Amino acid sequence: MTADPLAQTIVLAACAIALFLMCVAFFLTVWRVVNGPTLPDRIVALDMLVAIAIGFLAVIAIKTGFNLYIDIAISLGLVGFLATVALARFVLTQGMPQDDRDPLAAAPGRHGRPPETRRGRPQRRRGRAR
Numbered sequence: 001m002t003a004d005p006l007a008q009t010i011v012l013a014a015c016a017i018a019l020f021l022m023c024v025a026f027f028l029t030v031w032r033v034v035n036g037p038t039l040p041d042r043i044v045a046l047d048m049l050v051a052i053a054i055g056f057l058a059v060i061a062i063k064t065g066f067n068l069y070i071d072i073a074i075s076l077g078l079v080g081f082l083a084t085v086a087l088a089r090f091v092l093t094q095g096m097p098q099d100d101r102d103p104l105a106a107a108p109g110r111h112g113r114p115p116e117t118r119r120g121r122p123q124r125r126r127g128r129a130r
Contacts, residue, residue: 029048050076057076
């Protein structure tokens with residue numbers, strides 16, 4: 001059974017456009033891995049790289065008609081998920097380096113120091129006691 005030549009042309013053109021767009025996404029994501037401001041940004045970018053690689057495999061499977069690429073893409077998805085969970089768990093247990101922390105997360109209070117390092121008596125609530 002042969003496919004319509006017009007349909008083959010459309011599928012090949014769509015595959016070429018998809019591969020080009022995935023190349024652009026791949027290079028932008030690699031840039032985020034290299035220049036990411038924080039460790040969580042890099043972890044999310046690595047997870048995105050796995051998703052882009054799965055997309056590459058799916059497009060190549062469509063273009064070549066070789067269905068084993070789909071099985072490889074499924075396996076890569078499972079491994080990528082486990083790697084992302086492992087990296088997130090590592091960040092939770094080990095913590096992030098001090099220079100990778102979000103500067104807005106520990107904004108200083110009114111006195112110029114973070115709330116946990118202020119000295120003096122505790123702040124009283126204003127107004128009537130309930």
